[in-house]
Amino acid sequence: MKKVIIGVFVLFLAVPNVINAQVQKEKVLGDTAKYLLLNMNLQKEITDAVDYMYNFDFRKAEVEFNWIKYNFPEHPLGYFLYGISTWWQMMPNLEKESPLGEEFLAHMDTAIAKAEAMIEIDKDNIEANFFLAGSYGFQGRYHSEKKNWGRATNAGRLALKYLERTHGNESFSPEILFGDALFNYYSVWIREEYPLLRPVLFFFPKGDKKLGVEQMKTVATNAFYTRVEAIYFLMRIKAFELNETFDALRWAEYMNEQYPNNPYFHRFYAQMLYTAGQFQDAERVSLEIMSRIKDGKVGYEEMSGRYASFFLADINRKRNEWDKAEAYYLQTIAYSNALELEESGYHIYSLLHLSEYYVQEQRYDEATPMLDKIRDNTKRKEETNKKARELEKEIKKKKR
Incomplete structure (x- = not known):
């Protein structure tokens, strides 16, 4: 401080x-x-x-x-x-x-x-x-x-x-439209995603998600003070809510080019490359992130490392290059533990993929505690929890 x-x-x-x-x-x-x-x-x-x-x-x-x-x-x-x-x-x-x-x-x-x-x-x-x-x-x-x-x-x-x-004064400045865009999209989104909040929102005016996205595009291309904030929301909406991965990737690439030292845009770009299946570029960008963490660049810390190390681990797993994959999965687990994000998907899937590999290699003593962690941090009905229980059964059979 x-x-x-x-x-x-x-x-x-x-x-x-x-x-x-x-x-x-x-x-x-x-x-x-x-x-x-x-x-x-x-x-x-x-x-x-x-x-x-x-x-x-x-x-x-x-x-x-x-x-x-x-x-x-x-x-x-x-x-x-x-x-x-x-x-x-x-x-x-x-x-x-x-x-x-x-x-x-x-x-x-x-x-x-x-x-x-x-x-x-x-x-x-x-x-x-x-x-x-x-x-x-x-x-x-x-x-x-x-x-x-x-x-x-x-x-x-x-x-x-x-x-x-x-409201209604967007002709004054494109900055004004930013608030309208957020309200139009998220007032509907909250009703859809959090039904328990609907009574609270009953007296609020109704929005229009499609209009909200169009307004955000206008702000992203015409505003000055709110342009980047609009692009931030636009990327997230396209990536995680509209499933328009390649559109989100286009924006992410643009933002990474404009602000190459911004760790958030850097890791978002890596995430979109990975999601789009462009693994060679995802590997290159993830390695850049890991290098900057090592060099202590401003804003590059465990959270960025958790993303990058997982992408690198999974890319090497798909290539069956387990020496590299194992090291990166362990790094992802370490970052997740440091951030107290044991319930996150990156942590859970790192544990699961390593457990599968350890069972295959008959390294049961290393797999067992990881499977315990998966079960502790997931619900019984979740697919990862089911797979963890199946692997535990497989270990018991092989140990007989």
Whole structure:
């Protein structure tokens, strides 16, 4: 935590020097438009900063965000971008407890306070309502990741309140459409996936999943501040909900090319290559990930390693190259244990494939504890549990 605070303090100290070195910026910006979201000169000036952020060069990005805070101290934009920057620092493993969580919430709280001050002057200020909806929306995502359901629900309720005020104003800016897109898709998705929540959602307006996807495509190709966030959701929807693997792969390849140092996009690209059966490329990309973990690159840690090592293990298993496959499966198990993700599919299938191999090689003493772990972490009706019991029976027969 001290390092984070010191880093932020250093950035604040650096702001006057940055501004002195870039006095021409004020001339470029000229008279600020009423709405910063519409200020194209500002967008041009901070394009590199946004790219730095998504490419995990947070220090360079935040120097620029501090410039925004310095020049527009009463506007939520700088604080909102700082919040997103902190969010992406946590993104490689959102389940992991981190002091960055409180820092993220503080940035979004400040953005909310700045936007509320704007609302007091003009209740219908579209831009202020956009930042309120976005800030509360991000806080809701954070609390849902942490399973703080009460806080997540309250943040979501407030996000929807302000989203309703911006609804129908997408002609103002493609940024506005992002909230509508998310609501249209996920309001239906939640009803479908979580039927117990339907009574809670009864009084909420109904969405339209197909429209939500089309809106997200529009944001992904036309927005500036929310473009990458829209692509993130679009990739996940296409990959895991619409089963449009090759479309998801196309987006994943594009994002990996745009932001080659982003560990989330890197591993998502590897996952889509593996899912699409493009094993040679999946192996190459997974090896890149493992190399970056070894080198201690920012954001590359156990979660990325769990994905990459499993893909490498399974690719080598399919080739019947068990020396490599065994080592990578064991690595996947180690990463899963470190992350306390023993019930995850990557962990369970690593245990199962190794157990099958050990039974085949008559290494029963190594297979038995793995089969016990499979049974402990799966339900009896699950296929992996059934296979584990079958292998246990096979071991008993062979030991007689």
